[in-house]
Amino acid sequence: MRIPYRSLTFWIFVGLFAGMLAGKLFGEAIVPLAEPLSDVFLRLLRMAIMPLIITSLTAAVVSVGERKNLGLLGARTFAYYITSSLMAILTGQILVNIFRPGVGSAIQLDEAVTEIPAAQQSVKDLILRIIPENPFQSLAEGDVLPVIFFCILFGYFITQLKEPHKTQLGDFFQAAFQAMMKMTRLVIWSAPLGVFGINATIVATTGFEAFRSLGFYFVVVLIGLFIHASVTLPLLVYLVTRKNPWRHYKGMPPPLVTAFSTCSTIVTLPLTMEAVTDNSKVSEKIASFVLPIGATVNMDGTALYECVAVIFIAQVYGFALSFDQQLIIVVTALLASIGAASVPMSGLVMMSIILAAVGLPLEGVAIILAVDRILDMFRTTVNVLSDSCGSVIVAKLDGEEVLTG
Secondary structure, three states, X not given: OXXXXXXXXXXXXXXXXXXXXXXXXXXXXXXXXXXXXXXXXHHHHHHHHHHHHHHHHHHHHHHHHOOOOOHHHHHHHHHHHHHHHHHHHHHHHHHHHHHOOOXXXXXXXXXXXXXXXXXXXXXXXXXXXXXXXXXXXXXXXXXXXXXXXHHHHHHHHHHOOOOOHHHHHHHXXXXXXXXXXXXXXXXXXOHHHHHHHHHHXXXXXXXXXXXXXXXXXXXXXXXXXXXXXXXXXXXXXXXXXXXXXXXXXXXXXXXXXXXXXXXXXXXXXXXXXXXXXXXXXXXXXXXXXXXXXXXXXXXXXXXXXXXXXXXXXXXXXXXXXXXXXXHHHHHHHHHHHXXXXXXXXXXXXXXXXXXXXXXXXXXXXXXXHHHHHHHHHHHHHHHHHHHHHHHHHHHHHOOOOOOOO
8 A cells, every 4th residue: 555645746735735724824924935945946947957858858769760660650650649639739729718717817926927939939930949050059048949959850860870879879868868867856856845835925925716717727628638538539540440439448448547547658558558459459560669659759638738738827927829829839839848758747847848948937837736746647548548549540551450359
C-alpha cells in the first residue's frame, strides 16, 4: 500500500489548501512570506527550461532517427499524429471560445502584461522567428522556438555521423537528459511551496471568488477530452477501417485504467501493445513502431489541454484575442510542446515552456496547477487511447485486416 505523504500530488494539495487557509486567516499579512516562496519556485522553473529542452529533444531526435525503415510507415504514422493532434486542438479552441472561462476572472496576478508577443506575429513572422540567427543568443534570451528548431536539426545530423562519434554524441545527450530529469524532479518537488505561496497571495488579495473561473476551466478541459475520446477518435477509426470502433475500445480498459492511475504513457506502453495486438489484431510490426513513437510525441489530450490553458490564462490577463491571434498562439504552443514530451509531470514543465514561448508570465502556471494533477489523469488516458487508435489506423492503411473476430 502506497503511503500518501510520499506522493508529490499529496503535498501539492497540502500546499494548495494550506495556502488558501493561510490567505483567509492572515489576510495580506501572509503576503511577505508567500511571495518569496512563489518567486523561488518560478525561478527554479526558469532555470530548468532551456537545458531540459536541449537535452530531451536532441536525445529524442537521435533515438527516432536510429529507427530503420521509416519510409511510408513513418509518413502514415506522423500524418495520423498531426491530424489527431490538430483536431484535438481545434476542439479545445472552439470550447474555450464558447465558454470563455477566464473572462471576468477575479484572479489578480503580480505581473502586468501589456501584450502577448506571439499574438502580434503573422505566420511569416512565426516561421522566420523559428530559424535562429544565433542559437546561443536565443538560448540566453530564453527564446524557445529557435532552440527547438536548432535541436531538431542538430539531433538529425548526429544520426548522420559515422561511428564512434555518432554513438558518443548520442550517449552524451541521453546521459545529459537523464541528469536533467533528476534535476527537474527536484524542481518539481518545490511545487508545493510555490503553490502555497501563490494561492495564499491570491486568497489574501482577492478572496475565494478567484477560484470560480478555475473550476469553469477545469470543466471545459474535461468536456473537450470527452468529445475527442468519444467522438473524434472513433470517427477517425471508422472512416479508415469502416468497422465499429467499439471493437477496438472494448479491449482498451486495462491500459486506459493504468494510464489514468499512473499518468504515464510510457509505463502503460506494454499493456497498450498487448491490447492492440490481441484484441484489435494489429501486427506486432506495426504496434512496435507506432506505439513507442506515439508515447513520445503524440499527445492529443495534452495538446487540447495546452490550447485551453494558454487561451484561458490570456483571458485571465484580460486579452480578447482574435481567432487568427489564437491560432498563432496555439501553433506556437504545439511546437513548444515538442520539447517536453518525455518530461515527468509534463503538465507543469510543459506549460512553463509554452508560456515562455508565447510570451506570457510563468506565474500563469500556478493558476492552473491546483487542478493540473487531476486533469493529467484524464489527458494521459486520452493520449494512450489516441496512440492505440493510431496503431489500428496505420495497420489498416498498411493493408492489414484489423478489428476482426
